[in-house]
Amino acid sequence: MTIHIDKDALERACKEIIETILYCLPNAFKGTVYRIGKPPHMIAKRVTSGIIDPERRRISWGLPERSDYNPPGKSWSAYRDEPGRPLEAMAWCVERQKSWTAESPKHDMRSVRLQVEGVWEDYHHMEPVLVRKEDLFLDNGPALPYPVTSEGKTLWEDSDYVVIAVIKIHFRPNTIKIGSPETRIIKKLSRSLGTELLSYQLRQQSLDAMRQLVEDKIKSCNLLADSLRNAITKSGLIFSLIKLELSSLRQQWEDLLLRQNPGKKGLKSDTVGALNRALDRVPGIPERTREELVSMHNQFLELFLPPEGGRNWVRMQIEERWEALIAERVRDENLVLEVRRLIDDLKRSLSLGKDPGALSGLNRIPKPLKQEWVDLLYADTDHLDMAFLNRLTRVLEEPALGLPFQKKTRKRLVHLQTLAEIMGRLEGDTNTVLREVLNGCDKDVICNDRFSRPPREKIEVLRL
Numbered sequence: 001m002t003i004h005i006d007k008d009a010l011e012r013a014c015k016e017i018i019e020t021i022l023y024c025l026p027n028a029f030k031g032t033v034y035r036i037g038k039p040p041h042m043i044a045k046r047v048t049s050g051i052i053d054p055e056r057r058r059i060s061w062g063l064p065e066r067s068d069y070n071p072p073g074k075s076w077s078a079y080r081d082e083p084g085r086p087l088e089a090m091a092w093c094v095e096r097q098k099s100w101t102a103e104s105p106k107h108d109m110r111s112v113r114l115q116v117e118g119v120w121e122d123y124h125h126m127e128p129v130l131v132r133k134e135d136l137f138l139d140n141g142p143a144l145p146y147p148v149t150s151e152g153k154t155l156w157e158d159s160d161y162v163v164i165a166v167i168k169i170h171f172r173p174n175t176i177k178i179g180s181p182e183t184r185i186i187k188k189l190s191r192s193l194g195t196e197l198l199s200y201q202l203r204q205q206s207l208d209a210m211r212q213l214v215e216d217k218i219k220s221c222n223l224l225a226d227s228l229r230n231a232i233t234k235s236g237l238i239f240s241l242i243k244l245e246l247s248s249l250r251q252q253w254e255d256l257l258l259r260q261n262p263g264k265k266g267l268k269s270d271t272v273g274a275l276n277r278a279l280d281r282v283p284g285i286p287e288r289t290r291e292e293l294v295s296m297h298n299q300f301l302e303l304f305l306p307p308e309g310g311r312n313w314v315r316m317q318i319e320e321r322w323e324a325l326i327a328e329r330v331r332d333e334n335l336v337l338e339v340r341r342l343i344d345d346l347k348r349s350l351s352l353g354k355d356p357g358a359l360s361g362l363n364r365i366p367k368p369l370k371q372e373w374v375d376l377l378y379a380d381t382d383h384l385d386m387a388f389l390n391r392l393t394r395v396l397e398e399p400a401l402g403l404p405f406q407k408k409t410r411k412r413l414v415h416l417q418t419l420a421e422i423m424g425r426l427e428g429d430t431n432t433v434l435r436e437v438l439n440g441c442d443k444d445v446i447c448n449d450r451f452s453r454p455p456r457e458k459i460e461v462l463r464l
Contacts, residue, residue, distance in 0.1 A: 005197055010035065011048055014165075015061065016237075017193045018050040020423075021169055022059060025182050028052075030122075030170035033193075034069055036094060036163050039155075040145040044090055044166070045073025082150040086115040093128040093166050095149060097159060099187065100126045101178045122170040125183050127190045129165040131198050136162065164197060185422065192419040195412065199241065238420045242389070243381055245413055250304035250377055252403045254353050260361040267352065271345045272297045275318075278339050282329055293321055300346060306378050310350035319343050354378055365400050373401065389417045 005013075018031035030051045037043035046069045050059040068074045069090070079088050080095065089100040089110040102108040105120040114120045146155045156162060167190055169182075176182060275297050279290050296317045305313060322343065326336055352358065354374050362370060376392050395401070396410035403409075 010197070013193065013196050014047045015050065017167065017189055018048070019059060021167075021186060021189060022050060022052045023056070025169070025171075025185065026056070027172050027175035027182070028169050029172060032168045034090070034166045034168070036165055037073070038144070040076070040147045042076035042094065042147055042155075043073040044069055044076075044079060044094070046070050047165075076147045076155075080147075080150060086112045088112055089126050090166060093126050094163050095155060097128050097130060097156070097161055097163055099128065099183065101176060101183060103177050123173055123176050124168055124170045125176055125186055127167045127169075127183075127186045128163045129167065129190045129194045129197075130161040131164050131194045132160055133162055134160070135198055164194060167193070188418065188422050191415065192422075195415045195419075199412075238416055238423060239384055242384060242413065242416050242420075245409055245416070246306075246377070246381060247304045248405070249403070249409060250306075250353060252405060252409075253373075253377060254304065256403065257353060257355075257358045257362070261358045267345070268301055268349045271342050271349065272301055275339065275342050275346075278335065278342070281332070281335055282325060284329060285325065289321075289325060293318070293325075296321065305350065306381055307350045307354075308380060309382075311347050314343065314346050314350075318346065351378070364402075369395065369398055369400060386417070386421065389413065389420075393417065 014033035018033065021031055022028050030049065032049040033047045034044050035047050037045065046063055046067065048061055049063055049065070050061050051064075052059050063070050068078075074090075076094070080091050081087055087110045089102070089108075092098065092100050092110060100110060102111065102121065102124050105111065105114070105123055108114055108120065111121050146157070148154055167186060169186060171182070276294055279285060279293060300314065300318065303310065303313065322339055326339070330336055330339075359370060359374070365373075372391070373395050376388070376395060379388070393410055393413055396406055396413070
């Protein structure tokens with residue numbers, strides 16, 4: 001793959017996208033994701049396949065079929081279009097960067113089994129997962145040796161994208177058409193898969209947190225499996241990624257303020273240093289207790305939480321530990337007062353980005369824009385709605401902010417917002433199907449209504 005991601009993370013991401021599609025598209029029964037390796041070999045290899053049972057309650061995973069695309073996979077030279085060789089849908093998706101829909105398997109010109117064995121495959125749709133070349137920072141690295149087509153043309157020479165994976169979804173007979181709502185949903189979700197895989201590479205520091213979110217989400221899925229509500233839990237991951245983007249924006253903003261107000265630069269670091277030194281004045285402190293507190297102090301320097309959430313974090317992770325230590329070992333009242341003052345300083349530092357004195361130094365930013373930006377950036381993030389995200393992405397269009405990664409952050413937020421809206425609609429569709437099935441409603445009414453409702457105004461999020 002042209003991006004680097006460990007095997008477990010890749011398989012989890014692929015299973016999630018298959019789960020989402022199979023649970024939310026009632027006419028789909030099987031899904032597969034193929035990874036496309038790095039040039040020049042461009043090995044297409046099946047990552048995992050999932051088949052949903054007739055009751056649509058459980059998905060079986062594995063690579064049950066005999067296929068050239070099972071590990072170790074199939075290289076570009078073996079599946080590209082060549083004269084005298086059966087045409088493959090995989091070659092079309094990779095070379096053309098376009099989807100392929102087999103709405104009439106008996107006449108599918110890119111079915112290898114039909115051409116070689118005379119046996120036609122299922123009704124299916126294949127969608128390439130695209131990532132922009134510039135997002136992979138390819139311009140700053142060595143030129144990749146892209147392979148050529150059978151006509152001698154360099155692959156993707158005139159495209160801004162690379163193909164990193166291909167999604168294949170099988171449907172019940174006569175239920176899939178070119179350009180149908182199902183194909184559009186799969187295309188949207190393919191973009192989310194590309195965004196998620198890219199985020200593993202671009203945000204290595206957040207990998208551990210993301211993996212924990214995935215594990216929590218999987219546990220939630222197990223609890224909700226009997227009610228077919230898996231689509232709801234997928235929204236939790238989306239909004240958790242949005243929260244990570246907000247944290248990154250707070251860091252960029254506070255760094256900008258500190259450059260304009262060097263006198264405030266040591267507010268967090270000096271306070272943490274003073275707390276670490278205060279531990280040396282506590283008699284007989286166990287080494288493990290010291291290490292835990294130092295770790296929490298230093299971890300605070302890496303966090304950029306909203307004020308309310310940050311104060312809760314300081315209270316639970318630092319203040320309560322200190323209070324327990326004071327009650328057990330500290331008799332020096334001056335030390336007690338000093339430690340409590342320093343903890344209060346930590347809590348005040350969480351509002352650095354809203355400090356009127358610091359903000360007054362940024363005269364180049366119009367006052368109304370500055371006020372709206374601060375209100376958005378330091379708002380409560382337990383619940384985020386589409387109106388909030390619309391305001392945030394609109395403000396990020398303003399070049400006057402001057403944040404270093406402003407454009408890239410806005411682009412990721414727009415992608416995540418689009419996926420959140422899709423998941424909201426899919427969640428509503430799932431609720432409708434469940435409600436109507438339980439009530440014994442006419443199935444035709446459910447099918448006709450499935451894709452006609454507008455998106456919800458607000459989507460509730462899972463807590464971190």
